[in-house]
Amino acid sequence: MIFKTAKINAFRTWGLLLTMIGMGLMVLGTAGVVFWGQAGKVVAGIGLVLGLIAMMGSLAIYFWAGMLSTSAVQIQCPECTKQTKMLGKTDRCMFCRTILTQDPNIANITADELEAQHAAAKSPDPADTTV
Numbered sequence: 001m002i003f004k005t006a007k008i009n010a011f012r013t014w015g016l017l018l019t020m021i022g023m024g025l026m027v028l029g030t031a032g033v034v035f036w037g038q039a040g041k042v043v044a045g046i047g048l049v050l051g052l053i054a055m056m057g058s059l060a061i062y063f064w065a066g067m068l069s070t071s072a073v074q075i076q077c078p079e080c081t082k083q084t085k086m087l088g089k090t091d092r093c094m095f096c097r098t099i100l101t102q103d104p105n106i107a108n109i110t111a112d113e114l115e116a117q118h119a120a121a122k123s124p125d126p127a128d129t130t131v
């Protein structure tokens with residue numbers, strides 16, 4: 001996870017970011033026509049196409065987040081006692097960012113230990129650490 005936040009919030013952040021980039025590219029492309037006239041039309045075309053792709057990407061992320069949140073489990077955070085949603089077996093609380101889990105095997109470990117576990121699981125060959 002790039003942002004240390006709940007997964008649903010991370011999806012929203014990326015979706016918003018892509019929408020902003022897409023809109024920015026479209027505005028910049030259109031501004032190209034105003035500033036450079038005929039030559040600016042090429043810039044406008046590229047800007048509009050890239051902007052459209054970014055907007056469609058953000059739409060896909062929003063759609064995906066929407067699908068995921070239907071399968072999210074609503075629980076009460078033990079740390080701040082607010083209602084939060086969980087995606088998957090481990091997620092962070094949307095409010096206080098405490099790591100929550102449904103897996104009894106990894107429950108009651110610290111956040112650092114969990115991140116270390118994730119890092120170990122992501123590396124292609126965990127046994128290859130002696131090199």
Ligand SMILES: [Zn+2]
Pocket residue numbers: 077078079080081082084093094095096097098
């Ligand atoms: Zn909380």
